[in-house]
Amino acid sequence: MTSQPSLATEENSPGGPAAADGGPGGDGLKAGLKNRHLSMIAIGGVIGAGLFVGSGSGIAAAGPAILVSYALVGAMVVLVMRMLGEMAAARPTSGSFSAYADQALGRWAGFTIGWLYWFFWVVVLAVEATAGAKILNGWMPGVPQWGWALIVMVVLTAVNLASVGSYGEFEFWFAGIKVVAIAAFIVIGLLAVFGVLPGTHDAGSGLAHLTDAGGFFPKGPGAILTGVLMVVFSFMGSEIVTLAAGESEDPRKAVTKATNSVIWRIAIFYLGSIFVVLTVLPWNSASILKDGSYVAALNVIGIPHAGQVMDAIVLTAVLSCLNSGLYTASRMAFSLGERGDAPKAFARTTGRGVPRAAILGSVVFGFIAVWFNYQWPDTVFTFLLNSSGAVALFVWLVICFTQLRMRGIILREQPEKLTVKMWLFPYLTWATIAAISFVLVYMLTDPSGREQVLLSLLVAVFVVAVSLVRDRVAAKR
Template sequence: MSATPPTMTKGSTTGDPGREPASGEAGLKAGLKNRHLSMIAIGGVIGAGLFVGSASGIAAAGPGILISYALVGAMVVFVMRMLGEMAAANPTSGSFSAYADRALGRWAGFTIGWLYWFFWVVVLAVEATAGAKILAGWVPAVPQWAWALIVMVVLTATNLASVSSYGEFEFWFAGIKVVAIGAFVVIGLLAVFGVLPGAHNDTAGFSNLTSHGGFLPNGPGAILTGVLMVVFSFMGSEIVTLAAGESEDPQRAVTKATNSVIWRIGVFYLGSILVVVSLLPWNSAEIAKKGSYVAALDSIGIPHAGQIMNVIVLTAVLSCLNSGLYTASRMAFSLGQRGDAPKVFARVNSKNGVPQAAILGSVVFGFLSVVFNYVWPDTVFKFLLNSSGAIALFVWLVICVTQLKMRGIILREMPEKLVVRMWAFPYLTYATIGMILFVLGYMVVDGGDNRDQVLLSTLVGAIVLVLGIVLGRRHEGRAAVEK
């Protein structure tokens, strides 16, 4: 299979283990500073889904949604620990796709790389539309489709300018999200304890966790329903391992991000949801009507709560768009380097050190998805959405299986780089695999859109897998002829 990974050099990266870049190809520049990586790591776990989708989870599971978030959070912590182990040993723009290529075979790296790219270009359309709705509400004179176009063009230009431009934008986007959630948790807890000046919510208190039908008002089974509702809001935590390859000290950045993921999930997800279900009864009509965070802020008399949350949600949307375009382009770049995508994707602009063709190729599909969302929202775009819906779980599953084999490779070839270790290996890795398979199976049993997402994502995955195997055999045939 692949040869020993090439050495990473400060200032550039060759990208992926096992395959040298094409002749004459420049490396990606190390334009991301430590503060960029730190904020990308912190903000990566805070998606727009946390702000927008949490109300549905609370309605389904009541206060028990905290268990749902804790279960998914634990799964993400384990997956990130595994990915951190591999990424600290060999930071690369292809991340888990490159490691799967090395550990499992070319077919695995090809399949999961393209599926991940597909997931993020569809996300571009979802987030562009969500951002456009907010902006059109503020400036109705500009049509919604025009706002979607403006947002896509601006963030494409940012990514084309330089990786440091992406990092700077993401630093401020993520910073706003972090400050907002941190302030929400602090203010909310002060109100819960009854020490917030000017607060007018006499019903706030931890008693809300058990006073309205109990902690699990809809039964223990609702915890699993909640898991399905919240699992996809965690997607994005792995972005820091892709971005680390373009940083000044990638090993340090990955190690720091991996070690901090527990408190990040604990504060931003569990902390903020605890505040919501403590400030208001879980079955409050206000949560269903306004959304969980707006309802919570309104309950303690915070003026203009709706508009404040719109600003924060817009920031989360722009952050997701910015990172989605960056992530899709770097995965395309990595696939191009390994011969699994058009070679033009592996070319780097000599002036600013970005993979220009990979960025433009990714954004073109993103623009098409935006068009589909406006023209055929219930047919073509719904198919794209459902067929990418379970890819997050597929990615996590591949990371787990890859880590089982990569541990041996790292110990054999570069044991000094095993600076991050998965806990209780291999038992906790197998347990995480079991958790992911259980969630996928429950999605099929649950029916509806969940079943459609698993089945359609599996169908798309199978098509990409077959294509990868066919192309891999062609490459092997050509290599044999050349010899």
């Protein structure tokens, strides 16, 4: 176990340690994100393409009870974000939970979770680039699908290389489109459910769909856990705002605001939109799986060209996720480089405060993963997907254990920085650890989930081993 470093050096710059000296070639990260950027990143961070694309499978598996699945996972994310918010408000840094794990649990923990998180997001780059290319190829088939994937990756790499402000501006508008789309969907759907929308009638009759096809638990209460496994990964991305806060004008204020608002964000965007789908049409409607849950609902309401509208919204979500994924991976690589856990070049920044090597290193792996997806989609790429599949749960688990230790460190060294506090500490922290552990164990009983947990665990063990060997070699030197 490493010794606990003092937190007193964090005031060197607006973003804490990560925004200080960026090494040769630059002056470190810059506070280039405005408060409006952080606000929209926080709101849009919980709305991934998985919500639009993957919710239909969850509804088909659990029926209306999928609402309980979303509520349970949402509650878990709220608690994890509260813990992360406590640490990030006290010490905002682009390394976020990886840097905190380094201090609280030991060098091996920060190294391991940092590289696993980087690995997760560079694989996501390939997934989202392929998904976006598929939509664009459908609109303009003259350009091959791989060509669109290349174009999308190059454009977003250029956006991230320009400045952190250009990333923030891009994300502000694209996340804004997602937010407006979901809000409009909820409003229009509720008006239709209660017969207020022109062309609809029988006010309130839509609520019957929650129970008229086999009851609220048509697949039994156990289907709630199946639903949990299907929806848990669509929540990944909530923590991005704590990484971005290190490059904001007022990181503590941004983190506090994002942490306090996570409850209503999840309640409205996830529970609200899925509730609308389930009240507009029966959960067992064939169109939910055939067309997608949101398109099926829009078709029932009578929105013309619903499929094309949703394709445009999904493309926006994909580009937003790609943009944030590249940003997140590069900042984690930057933080690892600063701590000596990655090549030193990753910690160097340009005059604009951009970690160019960290961005290019991340996007190169993303390009390789895209190539794997086209060359060996059912072997190599499937392995990459499954071996990063449970990383989200590993990250949340590490955040919980880190917060248990960091609370004492902060109280001992800088108690005035404890402006955001985890509720009912340490009881809710331990309850969250138990809940995440239960999900991981339950995944072992599911064939697809078992492969994800075991392969992700195998990769995690490998990274831990690399860290321990590396530390031993360094000690001998």
